[in-house]
Amino acid sequence: MSNQQGKPEVTIVLPAYNEEQSIGETIRKIKELHPDFEVLVIDDGSTDRTMEVAMNAGANVWPHPYNIGNGAAVKSGLRVAAGEWAVMMDADGQHQPEDIARLLEHKDKYDMVVGARTSKSDSSLHRDIANKIYNRFASYVTRFPIQDLTSGFRLVRTSTARQFIYLLPNTFSYPSTITMAYLRSGRSIKYVPIKTKARIGKSKIRLLSDGTRFFLIITKVATLFSPFRVFLPISALLFSLALGYCFYTLFALGRFTNMSALLFSSSLIVFMMGLISEQISQMRYDKVE
Numbered sequence: 001m002s003n004q005q006g007k008p009e010v011t012i013v014l015p016a017y018n019e020e021q022s023i024g025e026t027i028r029k030i031k032e033l034h035p036d037f038e039v040l041v042i043d044d045g046s047t048d049r050t051m052e053v054a055m056n057a058g059a060n061v062w063p064h065p066y067n068i069g070n071g072a073a074v075k076s077g078l079r080v081a082a083g084e085w086a087v088m089m090d091a092d093g094q095h096q097p098e099d100i101a102r103l104l105e106h107k108d109k110y111d112m113v114v115g116a117r118t119s120k121s122d123s124s125l126h127r128d129i130a131n132k133i134y135n136r137f138a139s140y141v142t143r144f145p146i147q148d149l150t151s152g153f154r155l156v157r158t159s160t161a162r163q164f165i166y167l168l169p170n171t172f173s174y175p176s177t178i179t180m181a182y183l184r185s186g187r188s189i190k191y192v193p194i195k196t197k198a199r200i201g202k203s204k205i206r207l208l209s210d211g212t213r214f215f216l217i218i219t220k221v222a223t224l225f226s227p228f229r230v231f232l233p234i235s236a237l238l239f240s241l242a243l244g245y246c247f248y249t250l251f252a253l254g255r256f257t258n259m260s261a262l263l264f265s266s267s268l269i270v271f272m273m274g275l276i277s278e279q280i281s282q283m284r285y286d287k288v289e
Contacts, residue, residue, distance in 0.1 A: 008038040010104070011083030011158065014091040015073030017044040020053050022093040027057035029097040038082050041091065042073035070152075071174030075165050078158060086158045089115075094196045095153045102192050103155040111160060111187035114179070115153035115194040134218055138176065141222040141229045142183045147191040149176045149218075160187070173217040180225040184281075227281055231274025238267035 012030055016023055027039050041054040045067035054061050062080055064073065074088055085107055089095040095115065103113045117131075131150060138146045152175055164181045168174045182189055223230050242263030249257045 008036060008083045010034070010085045010087060011038040011040050011077075011081035012100070013074060013077035013081060013086050013088045014039065014041045014054075014059070015044060015070050015077065015088075016041050016046065016050050016054065016091040017067060017070070017073070018046045018048045018050060019091045020046075020049040023050055023091045024053045024057045026091055026093060026097065027054060027059045030100070031058055033097050034100065040077055040081055042077045044068060044070070044073040069170035070172045071168055071177075072170035074174055075168055075170075078161050078165060081158050084158060085155060086161060087153075087155050089153045094198070096194070096197070099153070099192075099194045102194070103153075106190045106192070107155060107157075109188075110190040111157065112179075112182050113155040113190045113192060114148060114151050116148035116151060116191040117196050118193045121194075121196040134176070137218065137222065138180065141226045142180055143229075144183050144189070146179065149179060151175055153194065153196075154178075169217070171217065173221065176218060177221050180221055184225045223277060224281060227277035228274045231270055231277065235267050235271040235274065238263055238270060242267055 012034075014023065014026065023041065027041070030037065030039055039059040041051075041059045041061045043051040043054065043061055043063040045064045051061050051063055062076055064076065077088070078086060085104070087100055087103060089097075089100075099115055103115060106113045119128075131148065134149045135146050138149045150172075154175065156178075161178070164178055164185075167181050168177050179189065219230075242260055245263060246256065246260040249255060249260060
């Protein structure tokens with residue numbers, strides 16, 4: 001499909017770093033199913049033949065001079081995409097080109113359509129558990145049932161997504177950031193169940209180092225987009241502890257202790273920090289329509 005100006009209606013954005021084993025087949029499948037779509041590969045400083053294989057398969061390639069990050073590649077893709085709509089998907093063979101059409105079915109009704117991995121997907125147990133924890137936490141923060149916070153397979157209107165580029169990190173956590181940014185700005189999201197395959201080649205994500213870092217990023221993203229949902233429970237917990245300890249010391253020792261004062265003060269400080277963070281968070285959205 002192309003629009004009246006001859007530009008492609010849809011751009012498939014494929015961030016890639018050392019994916020020479022899988023990217024050629026991925027591009028060929030996309031072109032067979034959607035010959036009129038632009039296939040845009042963002043080569044994030046690969047040291048193998050990723051760029052050569054992608055060009056030979058018929059994709060447009062936008063190279064980074066060195067490895068910046070998966071999120072940075074996606075941002076570059078959104079900046080240079082020619083299509084009115086952009087489908088972001090992995091180049092490692094996990095996401096199936098056949099599912100692109102299923103996402104496009106909902107493009108005129110929702111601001112973002114996300115491929116949500118089901119239990120039938122080929123993924124490791126520890127990642128499934130981690131994703132469930134992230135989904136629960138994000139659902140609490142956003143007050144919206146998030147089915148797959150970290151899915152990299154999603155459809156957006158290019159012009160809308162560009163408004164949020166300045167918020168996106170350069171790392172693998174861009175899906176969680178853009179999801180929560182859309183929800184915070186009052187935009188709609190649709191989840192479409194998909195089945196992913198095991199990736200071709202070695203994963204770039206390491207369980208311990210990246211898992212810990214990603215949890216910290218999720219916490220940071222949560223406090224960035226809905227800080228009071230994080231600060232208020234902590235403040236309430238500290239206040240409850242302070243109140244309980246105060247009653248205990250008054251009845252058992254007959255005095256008000258320094259620990260009670262510290263807990264009450266901490267509760268108040270956390271509460272005020274939450275209020276300030278909420279105002280700062282709201283100010284960030286003055287740039288978004």
